[in-house]
Amino acid sequence: MAVTNKENGAETRTAGNGRAALRKAETRARIKAAARAVFAEKGYEKANVSDIVRAIGMAQGTFYYHFQDKKSILMEMLNEYFDQFRAVMSDWMQSEDAAPDVTYIFARRVAVLLYENKDLTHIIMQEAHNADEDVRRLIHGFNRFFYEQVRSGLDLGVALGLVRPMDTRLAAVALVGMIREVVANRTRSGEDIDIEHLIRELAELQNHGIRLRPGAGNNF
Amino acid sequence: MAVTNKENGAETRTAGNGRAALRKAETRARIKAAARAVFAEKGYEKANVSDIVRAIGMAQGTFYYHFQDKKSILMEMLNEYFDQFRAVMSDWMQSEDAAPDVTYIFARRVAVLLYENKDLTHIIMQEAHNADEDVRRLIHGFNRFFYEQVRSGLDLGVALGLVRPMDTRLAAVALVGMIREVVANRTRSGEDIDIEHLIRELAELQNHGIRLRPGAGNNF
């Protein structure tokens, strides 16, 4: 019965094959992990399928047993990450938290998310201009979503009198860029980073900018 | 026997043949311009030499008469841009301008520079992770320089009491990211942009962040 399940990683299998299905899912996962690392390091175009499978000692055919083609593993990888990202974001939005340190909490959450998925953060930045229409669309869609989330957070802040009136659409892009560049820059080298420090500094920048405010304590 | 000038873009050494040398320089320039556009659109890896020459109705061999290889045109392109960038920056640094609106002026200058060279801005963002060591090094060197410039500006501001004390190294990266993401985002679509508005908003963000400052006018 079992049809090809190249399209998705879900258990499309008929029941009773727990052992095999598990093995298969594991193989898929291993390939995906290897691909993530290779894509992040060499870029999608330069990365060879042979690089990916060699990294885990597998035959090239195995890759194609599990994935339709090179593009589909990238798409799947991105889609999963985006779903996870969206989930975290909407969790936060639902909480409608308007505590004074809301922006700090937000910056922290985003920075951690980007940081913990540095490989994907790099891939997204690299492949934003990918020649393939589908890939580009996917990433642009994600970016749009990201910007919109931040923007609606800012809009809320404005409504609550916490944020000054501004072009929130533009500001959202700028804030995302701030975090991205920092994460990309700090993870490029591979050295470990004091993420708490990083987040505190970013939040302060984002909240108050660089200017010395006469008579301002260290508040965020 | 005339010396090949594939290596660098300098004026051809064979003096006295002004006509020919000029022609040649023009051809080089045309190729370089075409390459810039193609690289920006498709990315360096996906861009073919044939794409470049087709864009200007030239034979493929001609490309190799003027440039060593595909990589060297990218390197040369980047190097030239970086030189220009450095010149503008050091001009500005020399002026040691410490007027209160110094940051606005700075942001403006940088944004304009990035915006006027959006193709190169895109290329640099894409190729930051380029598989080729030389290319990567070149871009990272540029980035380091860029960050350092901003950082020393911030340090100066701190010394002058205009900027609050902070991790200026980190802040520099963040500020660069802000501008880059905005420029990349706003030029992606190709629609024209109100750059003055963009700069004003960016400067305000950078100076004062997003928080509502009690009793603050629109000052920058």
Next chain:
Amino acid sequence: MAVTNKENGAETRTAGNGRAALRKAETRARIKAAARAVFAEKGYEKANVSDIVRAIGMAQGTFYYHFQDKKSILMEMLNEYFDQFRAVMSDWMQSEDAAPDVTYIFARRVAVLLYENKDLTHIIMQEAHNADEDVRRLIHGFNRFFYEQVRSGLDLGVALGLVRPMDTRLAAVALVGMIREVVANRTRSGEDIDIEHLIRELAELQNHGIRLRPGAGNNF
């Protein structure tokens, strides 16, 4: 430990397991039927083992439990058909039927045989030039037999004064080609055909050609 029976289609040697053996034979037959259809439709080269097993909801490994390899199923299929064909032919030859309508009866029998096995007729026509030596030899052997049968029929006819003297070897090939092309052409579309009409026309053609015979009725 049971002996593999991949080599030939004979009844399994492990006696006493009638149930299992039957099951197995059935599976073999199902695979063979599926293969016949797939080969006819896509051609042997383009047909994949996966196409065959998918058509009957079977795992790919099962194919290789029953058949040595892709080639062997083709060979077996052809051999069986050829045996059946030979049986029908020699039946007919034995009867030494020399009735005046002998050629009509013959044409009918052959046409029906080709028509009822149109899949195999197509496969044989396609694979006559198959790259594989064994396959080619098998088909050529069959063709030779086919031609020879027809030829000896013609020779008999000549001896009996029913058929005019001619190059019977050449004529045999021509007559076979006539039937084949018609069957191939008429079954290509899948539409049902008036086989009686087809046979009558073919027999007439074969007997009397296209020329108007002065004062000839519709005789065959």
Next chain:
Amino acid sequence: MAVTNKENGAETRTAGNGRAALRKAETRARIKAAARAVFAEKGYEKANVSDIVRAIGMAQGTFYYHFQDKKSILMEMLNEYFDQFRAVMSDWMQSEDAAPDVTYIFARRVAVLLYENKDLTHIIMQEAHNADEDVRRLIHGFNRFFYEQVRSGLDLGVALGLVRPMDTRLAAVALVGMIREVVANRTRSGEDIDIEHLIRELAELQNHGIRLRPGAGNNF
């Protein structure tokens, strides 16, 4: 200027490059000739591009400089042959020759055409079921044309009282099959053939069938 001319073999070149263009055309022709032989021998699917270029000591890339892909060389080859075939046929039809030996002349012309292009005759018979829609359509279109030509010849014969009334559509297919099978059979071995004898026999068969006609001389 010169755009890629992979699509057709015509001189798409700008003027003044007679030497190079000639060379190119020759290379194209050599590749096409090699491809014809290889396709005829191994069949289109089994034939490798590497087989083709190896046969003439060329690099594989050269093939792709001259032809879009493997399929396009087959299509081009067939199209050219079909055009030539159509030209010969319509020449003949125009002459409206109604001499008593018209059918003989016709059979001769067709047989010679098929025989002189035995490679293509084989390819057409093999690839009639090719998996590729375009190829199949092309060949079926040719076959339809071929049948139609013969059929209209027969219809004319009927009108002139030279041919007996019959299902001319069916008869056309049968006559084509007769010639094809004979040509295919006689060229398979590679031995040279007495084509005059072959044609005479075929014409006789086609005109009068196999039956002994009481009181008939050797007339055609």
Next chain:
DNA sequence: TATGAATGAGTATTCATTCAT
């Protein structure tokens, strides 16, 4: 200087086949 035909190493992908379960 410029051309474009020719090159060949490199890459994604397919598919018959094997084998552990």
Next chain:
DNA sequence: CATGAATGAATACTCATTCAT
């Protein structure tokens, strides 16, 4: 008997680069 995951050799096609003219 049956399964389906894994294999790896084979192949069409691409593209940076060379070179004779």
